[in-house]
Amino acid sequence: MSCSIIYEDVSFTYPNGTDALHQVNLTLRHGEHVALLGPNGAGKSTIMLLSNGILKPNQGRIVVGDLTLTADTLKPIRQRVGLVFQDPDDQLFMTTVHDDIAFGPLNRGLSAGEVEQRVADALEAVSLTHLSAKAPHDLSFGQKKRIALATVLAMQPDFLILDEPSSNLDPRGRRQMMELIRSIPSTVLIATHDLDMAWELLPRTIIIDGGQVVADGPTRELLADEVLMISHGLELPAVVKYS
Numbered sequence: 212m213s214c215s216i217i218y219e220d221v222s223f224t225y226p227n228g229t230d231a232l233h234q235v236n237l238t239l240r241h242g243e244h245v246a247l248l249g250p251n252g253a254g255k256s257t258i259m260l261l262s263n264g265i266l267k268p269n270q271g272r273i274v275v276g277d278l279t280l281t282a283d284t285l286k287p288i289r290q291r292v293g294l295v296f297q298d299p300d301d302q303l304f305m306t307t308v309h310d311d312i313a314f315g316p317l318n319r320g321l322s323a324g325e326v327e328q329r330v331a332d333a334l335e336a337v338s339l340t341h342l343s344a345k346a347p348h349d350l351s352f353g354q355k356k357r358i359a360l361a362t363v364l365a366m367q368p369d370f371l372i373l374d375e376p377s378s379n380l381d382p383r384g385r386r387q388m389m390e391l392i393r394s395i396p397s398t399v400l401i402a403t404h405d406l407d408m409a410w411e412l413l414p415r416t417i418i419i420d421g422g423q424v425v426a427d428g429p430t431r432e433l434l435a436d437e438v439l440m441i442s443h444g445l446e447l448p449a450v451v452k453y454s
């Protein structure tokens with residue numbers, strides 16, 4: 212199904228008064244793979260949490276496909292927008308990997324057969340079928356990150372949002388995560404500090420700083436722009452710096 216996400220003039224202030232986002236306008240079109248870059252505290256995670264209604268904008272609106280995000284559309288929108296948190300321990304809470312992945316599809320009321328198919332497909336997508344019976348807390352960090360992604364893939368979202376998918380992974384884990392992201396056909400938005408991953412995988416980049424969008428364009432143009440990058444607390448990716 213075709214699915215775009217539109218943020219229209221979205222502002223958000225946390226209850227303690229922190230202004231996190233200020234009049235953000237963004238359109239993510241169907242099938243795009245997009246990097247969301249910005250220094251710590253820029254508002255990346257806030258944008259993600261707004262996208263499926265975990266947080267509610269103080270101003271503006273968010274439109275997913277043909278639905279405007281409101282209390283009434285929360286449920287269908289959460290079925291379309293899958294969020295993978297930075298810390299896999301925020302996503303995994305069952306006693307086995309299998310049950311963690313089955314949890315969402317079961318809650319959606321799918322048949323037992325369909326649930327098992329979803330679990331099998333999601334495990335295959337992350338190449339971790341052999342860990343199905345394991346306890347999530349016994350896995351390596353990199354395995355946990357991929358299982359956390361599998362729990363979301365099993366919901367077959369049209370739109371996938373990943374917060375720092377490559378952070379704290381060793382080189383092999385990072386490479387596996389990158390190949391996995393590359394294979395995802397849905398629309399993908401990735402908040403990351405991994406500029407080389409953005410360069411390699413994500414054709415479009417949005418840079419936010421201080422809760423505002425400061426650049427939006429082709430990744431390889433933006434990331435090679437030293438003045439732009441430095442002025443927003445970023446650096447050049449290694450592929451540019453050492454070429």
Ligand SMILES: Nc1ncnc2c1ncn2[C@@H]1O[C@H](COP(=O)(O)OP(=O)(O)O)[C@@H](O)[C@H]1O
Pocket residue numbers: 225226227229230231249250251252253254255256257258
């Ligand atoms: N739960 C919260 N309560 C209050 N302020 C928060 C909370 N989460 C984030 N913030 C603040 O909102 C701003 C944006 O944060 P965040 O979206 O987490 O940025 P990023 O993910 O880009 O590092 C920062 O000033 C941060 O300190």
Ligand SMILES: [Mg+2]
Pocket residue numbers: 255256257374
């Ligand atoms: Mg964050």
